[in-house]
Amino acid sequence: MARFQRHVFICTNERAPDDPKGCCKAKDGAAVAEEFKKQLYARGLKRIVRPNKAGCLDQCALGCAVVVYPEGVWYGRVAVADVAEIVESHIVNGKPVARLVIPDEALTGIDPNAPPDPFS
Numbered sequence: 001m002a003r004f005q006r007h008v009f010i011c012t013n014e015r016a017p018d019d020p021k022g023c024c025k026a027k028d029g030a031a032v033a034e035e036f037k038k039q040l041y042a043r044g045l046k047r048i049v050r051p052n053k054a055g056c057l058d059q060c061a062l063g064c065a066v067v068v069y070p071e072g073v074w075y076g077r078v079a080v081a082d083v084a085e086i087v088e089s090h091i092v093n094g095k096p097v098a099r100l101v102i103p104d105e106a107l108t109g110i111d112p113n114a115p116p117d118p119f120s
């Protein structure tokens with residue numbers, strides 16, 4: 001089993017068309033996931049960086065949502081056309097694509113009353 005250096009989780013969650021939360025499947029999530037796979041494999045990163053289709057990442061309003069670990073960089077409104085830039089800039093050169101990063105204050109799931117992160 002490979003010990004990957006990074007994981008790229010791409011939301012491909014699907015909801016009914018009339019669901020008010022919407023979903024990343026309707027925002028090309030599956031195509032975005034396939035493009036990550038294509039781009040990463042074409043660069044010989046297949047055994048180093050793993051693209052994973054994910055269920056809802058709880059950033060539905062900002063889909064297609066993508067998160068890269070271990071850095072924990074969250075991307076929103078990712079389109080197929082953005083994937084090559086994320087792979088080149090972030091994955092290959094270590095520089096996240098700022099224009100697509102979801103700022104911490106816009107992420108759901110962060111408790112505003114939580115104590116400070118001891119690791120930051």
Ligand code: FES
Binds near residue numbers: 014057059
């Ligand atoms: S449906 Fe993609 S983040 Fe919720």
